[in-house]
Amino acid sequence: MAIVEAKSIEKIDDSHEIEPTTEELTTLEHISDYIPLAVWLIVICELCERFAYYGLSGPFQNYIQHPAPGPNSTQPGALGRGQQIATALTTFFQFFSYLAPIAGAILADQFWGKYKTIIVACVVYMVGLVILVLSSISPSIEKGVAFPGLVIAMVILGAGAGGVKSNVSPLMAEQYTRTTPVITEIRGKKKIIDPNVTMQSMFNWFYWAINIGALSSIITTNTEKYHSFWLAYLLPLIVFIGAIVVLIIGRNRYVRKPPSGSLLIRAGRVIGTAIGNRWRLGKLPNHPNLLDYAKEISSQVDEDGKDIVATENSNRSDRFDCFHSDLRQIDLSYFATI
Known part of the structure; x- marks a missing residue:
C-alpha cells in the first residue's frame, strides 16, 4: 500500500501529464500538488x-x-x-x-x-x-x-x-x-x-x-x-x-464560479409543493412519502364530482425531477407517516 504524504512539490507542466495505471495507483507514493x-x-x-x-x-x-x-x-x-x-x-x-x-x-x-x-x-x-x-x-x-x-x-x-x-x-x-x-x-x-x-x-x-x-x-x-x-x-x-x-x-487570481442556485431554496420549493399538494389532494395510497407529492400533479373530476389523480405533468423540468429524486433519498421517517 502506498504511503500518503501531504507535502508539496514544484508546479509541473500540464502539457506532459501522464495518468497512472491501476497498479501504479496502489504501489506508488501519493503526494500533494503545488498549492496555488x-x-x-x-x-x-x-x-x-x-x-x-x-x-x-x-x-x-x-x-x-x-x-x-x-x-x-x-x-x-x-x-x-x-x-x-x-x-x-x-x-x-x-x-x-x-x-x-x-x-x-x-x-x-x-x-x-x-x-x-x-x-x-x-x-x-x-x-x-x-x-x-x-x-x-x-x-x-x-x-x-x-x-x-x-x-x-x-x-x-x-x-x-x-x-x-x-x-x-x-x-x-x-x-x-x-x-x-x-x-x-x-x-x-x-x-x-x-x-x-x-x-x-x-x-x-x-x-x-x-x-x-x-x-x-x-x-x-x-x-x-x-x-x-x-x-x-x-x-x-x-x-x-x-x-x-x-x-x-488576489481578485484577478481567484477562480470564481457563478452562482448556480441555492439547494436550500430548491429544497424549500420542493417541500412547499409537497405540502401544498398533500393538503389539496389528501392522503393517496400510492404516495407513502410526503415528498411523493412534490411532483407536479394535475387533477380530474370523476362522475361524482370528486377529485382524482390523473397523470403527472409530463412537462415538468428534468432538473426539478432529478432534484426531487435526490431529496427523496433522505431518510425522513416522519414524512413517511404524514
Whole structure:
C-alpha cells in the first residue's frame, strides 16, 4: 500500500501529464500538488477573520458584566450590566454568528457568488468593528451609548461573520482545479500527484490558520486587563484589514464560479409543493412519502364530482425531477407517516 504524504512539490507542466495505471495507483507514493497562490491568500484571509472574531468576543463577558474598575480594583469591566445580561448577550452573539452562515450561503449560491459575498460580508464586518471600537471608548461609556452600540455591533458582526464563514472554505476548495492523479518524477522516483492529498494539505493549512487565529483572545483579554477595552477591540480591527487586503490583491487570481442556485431554496420549493399538494389532494395510497407529492400533479373530476389523480405533468423540468429524486433519498421517517 502506498504511503500518503501531504507535502508539496514544484508546479509541473500540464502539457506532459501522464495518468497512472491501476497498479501504479496502489504501489506508488501519493503526494500533494503545488498549492496555488490564491489558496494561500484565502488561508491568510481566514487567519485574519478568525483573529478578529475570537479577539473581539474574548473580552465580551468582562466588558458587559463588570463596572469600570476603581482605583484599587483589578477586575476589568465597563458596562456593569451583571452576569445574566453578559452571558445572554455573549451567547446570543455566538448563536447568531453560527446561524447567519445559512443566509450567507444562500446569497452566494443564489445571487452573488462566493467571492462577492465574502467581500460584502467583510465590509459589513468592518462596519461592526468600527462601531464596537467607537462605542467602547471612555466618552461613549460615560454618555451611555456603549451598551446600545455594543448590541448593534454584535448584530452587524454576526452577519458579517456569517457571510465569511459559509463561503471562505468553499472558495478555497475551488482554487484547485486538478481532478485526476498524474505521475511525476522526483529525484529519480516516480510519485503520484493526488488531488485528494492536495485538498487534505490545503485544509490542514486552513484549519491551522483557524487555530492560530483563535489564540487572539489571549492577547485581547490581557489588553483589556492591562490597558483598555477600546484597544482590545482595536487590535482585531487592525488585523481584519489584512483579510480585505488579500481579497483585493488576489481578485484577478481567484477562480470564481457563478452562482448556480441555492439547494436550500430548491429544497424549500420542493417541500412547499409537497405540502401544498398533500393538503389539496389528501392522503393517496400510492404516495407513502410526503415528498411523493412534490411532483407536479394535475387533477380530474370523476362522475361524482370528486377529485382524482390523473397523470403527472409530463412537462415538468428534468432538473426539478432529478432534484426531487435526490431529496427523496433522505431518510425522513416522519414524512413517511404524514
